[in-house]
Structures are given as structure tokens and as C-alpha cells.
Amino acid sequence: MRASERAYTALREDIIEWRLLPGTVLAEVEQSERLGVSRTPLREALGRLTAEGLTTAGGRGVVVTDISLEDIDELFELREILEGKAAALAAVRGDPSIFTRLQHELLRAPELLSGEDPARHDYYALVNQLDDALDAAITNSYLAQAMRSLRVHLVRVRRLASDDVARLCAAAAEHAAIAEAIAAGNSRLAEAATTVHLHRSLSHIKATHREENHG
Amino acid sequence: MRASERAYTALREDIIEWRLLPGTVLAEVEQSERLGVSRTPLREALGRLTAEGLTTAGGRGVVVTDISLEDIDELFELREILEGKAAALAAVRGDPSIFTRLQHELLRAPELLSGEDPARHDYYALVNQLDDALDAAITNSYLAQAMRSLRVHLVRVRRLASDDVARLCAAAAEHAAIAEAIAAGNSRLAEAATTVHLHRSLSHIKATHREENHG
DNA sequence: ATGGAAGACAGTGTATACAGAGAAGGTGAT
DNA sequence: ATCACCTTCTCTGTATACACTGTCTTCCAT
Numbered sequence: 001m002r003a004s005e006r007a008y009t010a011l012r013e014d015i016i017e018w019r020l021l022p023g024t025v026l027a028e029v030e031q032s033e034r035l036g037v038s039r040t041p042l043r044e045a046l047g048r049l050t051a052e053g054l055t056t057a058g059g060r061g062v063v064v065t066d067i068s069l070e071d072i073d074e075l076f077e078l079r080e081i082l083e084g085k086a087a088a089l090a091a092v093r094g095d096p097s098i099f100t101r102l103q104h105e106l107l108r109a110p111e112l113l114s115g116e117d118p119a120r121h122d123y124y125a126l127v128n129q130l131d132d133a134l135d136a137a138i139t140n141s142y143l144a145q146a147m148r149s150l151r152v153h154l155v156r157v158r159r160l161a162s163d164d165v166a167r168l169c170a171a172a173a174e175h176a177a178i179a180e181a182i183a184a185g186n187s188r189l190a191e192a193a194t195t196v197h198l199h200r201s202l203s204h205i206k207a208t209h210r211e212e213n214h215g
Numbered sequence: 216m217r218a219s220e221r222a223y224t225a226l227r228e229d230i231i232e233w234r235l236l237p238g239t240v241l242a243e244v245e246q247s248e249r250l251g252v253s254r255t256p257l258r259e260a261l262g263r264l265t266a267e268g269l270t271t272a273g274g275r276g277v278v279v280t281d282i283s284l285e286d287i288d289e290l291f292e293l294r295e296i297l298e299g300k301a302a303a304l305a306a307v308r309g310d311p312s313i314f315t316r317l318q319h320e321l322l323r324a325p326e327l328l329s330g331e332d333p334a335r336h337d338y339y340a341l342v343n344q345l346d347d348a349l350d351a352a353i354t355n356s357y358l359a360q361a362m363r364s365l366r367v368h369l370v371r372v373r374r375l376a377s378d379d380v381a382r383l384c385a386a387a388a389e390h391a392a393i394a395e396a397i398a399a400g401n402s403r404l405a406e407a408a409t410t411v412h413l414h415r416s417l418s419h420i421k422a423t424h425r426e427e428n429h430g
Numbered sequence: 431a432t433g434g435a436a437g438a439c440a441g442t443g444t445a446t447a448c449a450g451a452g453a454a455g456g457t458g459a460t
Numbered sequence: 461a462t463c464a465c466c467t468t469c470t471c472t473g474t475a476t477a478c479a480c481t482g483t484c485t486t487c488c489a490t
Contacts, residue, residue, distance in 0.1 A: 002443070002444090003443080003444065004443080004444090027470095027471075027472095028471075028472070029470090029471080029472095037444085037445095038444055038445045038446075039444095039445080039446085039472095040255070040443080040444055040445065040446090041443075041444065041445095043259070043472095043473095044258070044259075044262060044443095047259060047262050047263070047266075048262065048266065051262075051263065051266035052266075053360070060452080060453090060471080060472085061471075061472080071356075071357075074354075074355040074356060074357050074358070075357055077355055077357075077358065078355065078357045078358045078361065081296060081297070081300045081358070082296070085296045139289075140289040140292055140293065141286075141289060142286075142289050142290055142292075142293045142365070142368075143289070143292065143293045143296070145268070146293065146361050146364075150357070153357075217473070217474090218473080218474065219473080219474090242440095242441070242442095243441075243442070244440095244441075244442095252474085252475095253474055253475045253476075254442095254474095254475080254476085255473080255474055255475065255476090256473075256474065256475095258442095258443095259473095275441085275442085275482085275483095276441075276442080431490100432489105432490090433488105433489090433490085434487105434488090434489085434490100435486100435487090435488085435489100436485105436486090436487085436488100437484105437485090437486085437487100438483105438484090438485085438486095439482105439483085439484080439485095440481105440482095440483085440484095441480105441481090441482090441483105442479105442480090442481085442482100443478105443479085443480080443481095444477105444478085444479080444480095445476100445477085445478080445479095446475100446476090446477085446478100447474105447475085447476085447477095448473105448474085448475080448476100449472105449473085449474080449475095450471105450472090450473080450474100451470105451471090451472085451473095452469105452470090452471085452472095453468100453469090453470085453471095454467105454468090454469085454470095455466105455467090455468085455469100456465105456466090456467080456468095457464105457465090457466085457467095458463105458464090458465085458466095459462105459463090459464090459465100460461105460462090460463085460464100
């Protein structure tokens with residue numbers, strides 16, 4: 001694996017997992033020594049992170065981007081636009097059998113969550129399958145690219161919320177509803193189901209965020 | 216100005232103006248010598264171009280991205296999603312007086328086009344003002360960023376179409392209609408006017424593109 | 431004549447050295 | 461004591477040298 005790739009992956013993980021907090025300055029010599037790569041591949045990694053919006057190159061050095069509550073609102077506003085339309089397009093263009101299968105698997109998600117995996121690996125893999133199926137069904141690389149770039153920030157926000165089993169079960173049911181609507185070819189229902197899901201996710205995130213601030 | 220910035224700007228111009236055609240391989244040594252910069256800043260420029268989608272880093276070297284007719288359809292599909300919603304949001308959140316002023320200036324656009332500027336500089340500056348006003352009005356940096364990244368590709372496509380005065384006058388009238396709807400606070404009308412405008416633009420581009428292929 | 435292997439070459443990926451700019455701290459003068 | 465200026469240091473931006481990988485060509489053997 002290339003050194004720049006390693007540096008990029010490591011820094012991205014550190015930012016998403018909130019080990020590198022917003023406002024942290026990523027000095028080139030410091031980070032290159034920490035990650036065991038030279039400055040050149042590190043600069044490439046920082047460039048990619050800045051292009052994704054995880055860092056900003058304003059003035060002196062590269063700084064980890066902050067995510068405020070207003071940012072989360074804006075993030076979900078765009079998410080609703082993109083994913084709502086994507087679900088509608090998938091309902092028209094997608095292969096129903098794929099989404100029917102995903103719907104049934106999502107309805108069995110509570111079984112996955114009762115397992116002892118603290119990282120909920122199987123659960124998130126299943127949700128990623130739905131995302132991938134959406135990307136493939138819409139047959140629009142620009143839209144898919146826009147959604148991919150948003151998901152990076154979303155994962156970062158998600159780490160702020162408490163992933164309790166109750167919410168994840170509810171989210172799986174909402175995902176199943178989206179898959180069902182797509183499989184049925186009902187674009188308006190698919191878009192509506194996506195809107196509902198995103199609003200519930202946002203409410204959950206905000207609620208847990210408020211709790212943390214008051215705790 | 217930094218060398219990497221110069222290289223980025225020059226390459227970007229060359230790609231947008233179709234001086235570097237799709238499929239061209241941008242070898243590092245070759246381009247660094249041509250642009251008079253070292254390989255290091257050139258690599259940074261290529262990285263930014265690749266992040267924007269103007270080039271791809273697949274396998275051997277960096278290659279200028281191709282734009283097919285299907286790509287244009289996908290591009291405008293996403294554009295309609297983003298700009299339609301942006302117009303609707305601007306109608307709710309924007310300052311009406313700004314868009315009223317832009318509406319009136321756009322209605323006088325035919326005067327600008329009757330001038331002898333072959334680059335239509337004043338005209339495009341006015342259209343850019345509308346884009347900037349939209350960006351500011353929506354108060355959503357993620358949506359604004361998504362639209363900005365699309366506009367790069369749009370400018371590239373626009374260079375394919377013949378910018379005849381008739382079409383530009385019609386486009387100005389359509390822009391004025393969008394501004395009017397935003398100023399009136401009518402979000403549904405603003406979105407509809409945007410949809411109409413984009414469909415007409417797309418039809419025009421496709422028509423001229425067909426002509427060129429048959430000519 | 432054809433296939434395979436080896437060497438040369440081209441081109442990227444990485445490291446390091448050097449230069450310039452900006453900030454911080456200290457010192458002198460008022 | 462405070463302010464201004466100068467020095468110095470640290471950091472980024474750039475250039476260049478080196479290494480490695482993949483490919484193409486050529487030569488030898490069958």
C-alpha cells in the first residue's frame with residue numbers, strides 16, 4: 001500500500017473517530033513523524049482530506065473542520081434532497097428483486113443487533129449494502145458521487161450519537177420501508193419514506209447531543 | 216501566487232476550454248516542464264483536478280475525463296435536483312430586494328448581448344451574480360459546495376454548445392423568471408422556473424451537439 | 431519462427447534539502 | 461512600563477534526487 005494512502009486512511013479514521021478533535025492543527029512534520037511517512041505523501045493525504053471537507057487549509061496549516069449543530073442541519077437538509085431523489089430514481093430504474101431481498105434482510109436486523117458485536121459490524125454492513133444498491137440503481141455517477149462525499153461527514157456525525165439498540169432497530173425498519181417502496185416501484189413513497197427516516201435520525205442525533213451537553 | 220495554484224489554474228483552463236482533450240494523459244514531467252513548475256506542485260494540482268472529477272487517476276498516470284452524452288444527462292439531472300431545491304430555499308430565506316434588482320438587470324440583458332464583446336463577459340458576470348446570490352441566500356454551505364463542484368463541469372459542457380445571441384437572450388429571460396419567483400417568495404414557482412430553464416438549456420446543448428456531429 | 435526471459439527504460443512514488451514567509455519573543459528606547 | 465523594531469525560529473512551499481514498479485523490446489533457445 002502506498003504511503004500516501006496509509007496516511008490518508010489513518011488521518012481520516014482519526015478524524016471520523018474523533019481522536020483528532022475539531023480545531024486540531026495538523027502540522028506536517030509532526031504528523032509525518034507520527035504516521036511514519038515523509039512529508040510529501042502526507043501533503044497528498046492532507047489535500048484529499050481538505051477536498052472532502054474534513055479539514056480546511058485556511059492560512060497557517062491544515063485544521064480539522066468543526067461540525068456545529070447548524071452544520072448538522074445543513075448536512076441533513078442536503079442529504080434529504082439527494083437521498084430522497086435517489087430513492088425515487090431507484091424506484092423507477094432499480095431492479096425490484098434486489099430491494100425485496102434487502103427489505104427482508106433488514107426486517108431481520110434485530111437478530112443481528114442482539115449479537116454481542118459491540119461495533120454492530122453486521123448491521124452496518126447491511127445498511128451499506130442498501131446504500132450500494134441505491135448507488136447502482138440510480139445510474140447517475142454525479143449523484144452517487146455527491147452522496148458518497150456526504151456520507152463521510154455523516155459517519156462523523158453518527159459517532160456523536162449513542163447507537164442504542166432501540167434506535168438501530170427502528171432505523172432498520174425505516175430502511176426496510178424504503179427498500180419496500182423502491183421494490184414496489186413507488187417513487188413518491190420511496191422519497192417520503194426516506195424523508196421520514198432522515199428526520200427521525202436527525203431528531204435522535206439532536207436529542208442525544210442535548211443529553212450529552214446536559215450530562 | 217503559489218506554483219501549485221498556477222499549475223492548477225492553467226490545467227483547469229486548458230481542460231475547460233477543450234485545449235486538453237478527453238483521454239489526454241497528463242504526464243508529470245511533461246506538464247511540469249510545459250507549465251514551468253516542479254513536479255511537486257504539479258502533483259498537488261493534479262490531485263485537486265482529480266478530486267473535482269476533471270481528471271481521473273486510474274492506473275497509469277492522470278487522464279483528462281471524458282464527457283459523453285449520457286454524462287450530460289446525468290449532470291443535468293443532478294443540477295435540476297440541486298438548483299431547483301436551491302431556488303426554492305432562496306425563495307423562503309433570501310432577501311427579496313436583491314433578487315428584484317437582479318430580475319430587472321437580467322431583463323436588460325439583451326442590451327449587454329448587443330455589444331461587441333465576443334466573450335459575452337458582462338452577460339456571464341450577471342449570471343454569476345445570480346448564482347452567487349443563490350449561494351448566499353440558501354445559507355447551506357454543503358448545498359452551495361455541491362453546486363459549485365457541478366458548475367465546473369457545466370462550464371466545460373457549455374463550451375460545446377454554440378452561444379448564439381438568441382439562446383442567451385432566452386436564457387436571460389428564464390433567469391429573470393427565476394429571480395422574480397424568488398423575490399416573490401414563491402418557492403414552488405422558483406423551483407418550477409429552474410426546472411424549465413434547465414430543460415431548455417439541455418435541449419439547446421443537445422441540439423447544437425447533434426448539429427456539430429452532422430456537420 | 432515463435433515463445434520466453436532478461437535487461438533497459440519510462441514514469442510514478444517517496445524522501446530530503448533548501449528557501450522564503452510569518453509569528454513570537456526579546457531588547458532597546460522613549 | 462510600554463511600544464516598536466529586530467532577530468530568530470518554525471513552519472510551509474518548492475525543487476531535486478533516488479527507488480521501485482511495470483512495460484516494452486530484444487535476444488537466445490527450442
